[in-house]
Amino acid sequence: MASATSRPVSADELATLDLLYQQVQWLSAWTIHHANNIRPNEDGLKVGGHQASSASLAAIMCALYFKVLNPNDRIAVKPHASPVFHAIQYLLGRQSREQLEQFRALGGAQSYPSRTKDKDDVDFSTGSVGLGAAMTLFASLVQDHLLDKGVLAKEDAGRMISLLGDAELDEGNIYEALIEGYKHGLRNCWWVIDYNRQSLDAITSDRMFTRFHDIFETTGWKVITLKYGKLLQDAFTKPGGEALRAWIDECPNDLYSALTYKGGAAWRARLLADIGKKRGVKALLNGYDDKALGALMTNLGGHDLELLLETFLSIDSDQPHCFICYTVKGRGLPFEGHKDNHAGLMNPSQMADLQDRMNIPAGQEWVPFAGMPDKADALNKYLETVPFNQRSSGRKTAPVLPVPPKESFPCPADKATSTQVAFGKIMNALAKSETALADHIITTSPDVTVSTNLGGWVNQRGIYSREGHTDTFKEQQVLSPQIWQSATTGQHMELGIAENNLFLALAAMGLSGSLFGTRLMPVGTLYDPFINRGLDALNYACYQDSRFMLVATPSGITLAPEGGAHQSIHTPVIGMAQDKLVYFEPAYVDELSAIMRRGFEHMQKTDGDSIYLRLSTRVLEQVERPDDRWEEEMLVGGAYWQEQPEEGAELAIIYTGAVAPEAKAAFDSILEDVPGAGLMAVPSPDQVHKAWSKSIRDLGADNINEPCHIRQLLSRLSPNAKLVTVIDGAPTTLSWLGSVCGHRVMPLGIDRFGQSGSINELYREYRIGTDAIVDACASAFTAR
Incomplete structure (x- = not known):
């Protein structure tokens, strides 16, 4: 219930807000109806649009957008309330009629709010339920980090608000996020729950209300229940x-x-x-x-504008708040309350009845306030004064951070090391540098900070905490290489073991420039196989067009003694398939250094992406690079000849990552039988595949025939040449290379679960060792 400090609005303003609510209800229902029943439908598929789910949240959204929200507030809207969001933006002058007419059509307003696809001002994309809510929690933690660093003024901060359906509370990532928020002292975060007690298929359990209340209060939230209007x-x-x-x-x-x-x-x-x-x-x-x-x-409380406004306007603390608002799904529509109404649509006669009840003249369905022409001027003047409508855009800009040039960017000089260790040394060196890049890096990890070699960075830059904490082990003179000291100035956010939280934190950090006007350069680490545990959240982060560097290490069966549960197989394919994420798997330190440096640059480009590094614990002898054989542009393009073949060569061995020594040993052993053969390193199967795919699309669409990077490299070979590819991962990562120039391919890789053993034992067992590569070279010339 509202508190004693409530500040109710006047009766006149309440009447105005009620008229706006009616118009939003009409426009959201009409937008869906038009898409399904009026707009030409060439393929006959149901367009959909969730009229019932929109109706249940409409009053709450009107109270917020037309009165409560401030320009700096950021909102994640329940996916199925997208039509209400677009209708509100339309009345505020931030959405076009053309976009509404093309709702759920190509180029039109999106089915679910999308910050990358919609043309109106979406703060956070939603769609995969539960993730939008958790995103606001991590965005609030990022805002606190910027406030504590002194780079964001208090008057420029806002509330991070999620509008979510009660069925979203079935998602496990919600509770992982609540726990993390409690650990970090979450504040300035509101979750407004549309408690209509219906899911997609049925009515929700009666027993859950008190449990939700208990869970939120236990994790530090103030819970306010609005049940009765x-x-x-x-x-x-x-x-x-x-x-x-x-x-x-x-x-x-x-x-x-x-x-x-x-x-x-x-x-x-x-x-x-x-x-x-x-x-x-x-x-x-x-x-x-x-x-x-x-x-x-x-x-019910969630439909009573006066009660909603009294409650929302009474909040005067930064404690996180959960509002459980009882509502009716399909409020005001013919199927309100029906258990099957989730995807239901009003038929034309029902829509005509609604139009008649709302006094909307035929032909004026899209005209704002068509049913109340005598009030249109007053309503438009009111909308001009709405606080939320005073922000020019929710998108802020942040200057590009200079990245140190190649000459001064860290590149460890060890003669033998692993990419995982080298990563740690590069981060440690960056931490010691006095550069803008280092000052804007923020790292995070799900309780594997030390084992993924971020310890050096943390020792230098500290752990972020609002309260601060000294390292008790150091105070007690207990020797440890790790200085686990936290402060408001720290640049590492330590997370619990929940990969969904990792990717949502990276998503929020990577949008810092757009949300808050200060760019952060997030670097997150985790064990490579556990990308799968947070894959939905990773996809969500990329869909937001957030920018971050994901360092996944260790990887593959090369992590030999750890066994199959910790050995990744298909993550390279995930890296290649995931949009807005560029996958690299370097074998050597100089490759890693160049990729990280160029990656920090690429993350900041308008058309840039996030970066995924798949690293290894395997120690490799580093190669010496003759100047004429090392071209960084080829490296970041995804492939280069480590040993260049003669023109018209009959064979090439192509490898990615930690199997580099086996590929080189096999190459050396076949040279006598296949003189002139080549050895190709592919540090990014993703980059070469993207460029090749684009060349095919361009050829088909525009008849452009410019050879891509990988075609240029492979063109040195004979048209009848054979390729042997090898990777500690799914063989499909490289097997497609045969399609570039029509070469026969013998693909080696991992396509079944790993097990414990030594590297040599496992490489022999899974046929990616030197002998297997040599055998594949021989078979390439005899296989039919």
Whole structure:
């Protein structure tokens, strides 16, 4: 309920807001109807649009957008309320009629709010339920980090708000995020739950309400439940009101929904049957006709604008708040309360009835306030003063950070080392540098900071904490190479073991420039196989066009003694398939250094991407680079000849990553039998594949025939040449190379779960060792 410090709006303003709410309800329903029943449909598929889910959240969204939100607030809107969002933006002058007419069509307003695809001002994309809510939590933590660093002024900070459906609370990532928020002292975060008690398939469990309340309070949130609107609250004060309230509190969700659908007469019959003999009840019910009784029984807190505004405007603390707002799914529509209404659509006659009730003239369906022309000017003037409408755009800009040039960028000079160790040394050297890049890097890891070699960085730059904490082990003179000291100035955010949280944190950090005007350069580490555990959140982060560097290490069966549970197989294919993410798997330190340097540059480009580094714990002898054989542009392009073949050569061995020594040993052993053969390093199968695929699309669309990077490299070989590819990962990562110039390919890689053993044992068992490569070279000339 609202607190005693509530600041209710005037009756006139409340009336204005109610008119805006009615228009939003109309426009959201009409937008969906137009897409499904009026716009030409060439393929006959149902367009959809969730009229019921939109209706349940409309009043809440109107209260927020038209009164409560400030320009610096950032909002993640429930996916199925996208039409309401677009309708509100349309009334605010931030969305076009053309976009609404093309809702769910190519180039039009998107099915679910998208910051990369929609043309109106979407702060956070939503769609995969639960992730948008958690995203606001991590965005709030990032905002705190910037506030504590002194690079974001307090007056420029805002609330990170999520509008979510109650069924989203079934998603496990919600609770992982709540725990992480509690650890880090979350603040300035609101979650507003559309508690309509319906999921996609059915009515939700009656027992969950108290559990949600307990979970949020346990993790430090203030929980405010809005169950009864003002009409019901008034009815409870009358004779028979307490009995009515008790009946509602005990009523199962499915019965309440069914009676809502059936209407006032059904309410009356059931209430009289159950509590009609209790004192005052019959008289109370007789005070309402059937229509009024139906309105009374659906006057839940989430639909009462006055109650919503009183509650939202009363909040004066930065404690995270959870508002559980009782609503009716399909509020005001013919199928309100029906358990099957999630994907339901009003038919043309039902839509005509709604249009008639709202007094919208035919042909003026898209005209704002067409049903109330005498009020249009006043409503438009009010919208001009709405606080949220004062922001020019939710998108801020941040200057590009200079990246040290090649000469001064760290590149460890060890003669033998692993890419994982080299990564740690590069980060340690960056931490010691006095550069803008280092000052804007923020690292994070799900409890594997030390084992992924971020320890040196943390020792130099510290752990971020709002409260600060000294390293007790150091104070107690207990020797440890790790200085685990936290402060508000720290540049590492330590997370618990939850990969969903890692990717959502990286997503929020990588949008820092756009959200808050200060660019961060996020670097996140995890064990490579556990990318799978957070894959939905990784995809979500990339869909936002967030920019970060993901360092996954160790990888493959090369992590030999750890066994199959820690040995990744198909992550290279994930890296290649994931949009807005560029996958690299360097074998050598100089490759890694160049890729990281260029990666930090690429992350900041308008058309840039996030970077995924798949690293290894295997120690390799580093190669010496003759100047005429080392071209960095070829490296970042994805491939280069480590040993260049003669023109017209009949064989090439092509490798990626930690199997470099085996590939080189096999190459040396076949030279006598196949003179002139080549050895190609492919540090990024992703880059070469993207360029090759683009060349094919361009040829088909524009008849452009410019050879791509990998075609130029392979063109040195004979048209009848054979390729042997090898990677500690899925063989499909490289097997496609045969399609570039029509060469026969013998692909070696891992296509079954690993197991414990030594590197040599496992390489022999899984056929990616030197002998297997040599055998594949021989078979390439004899296989049919």
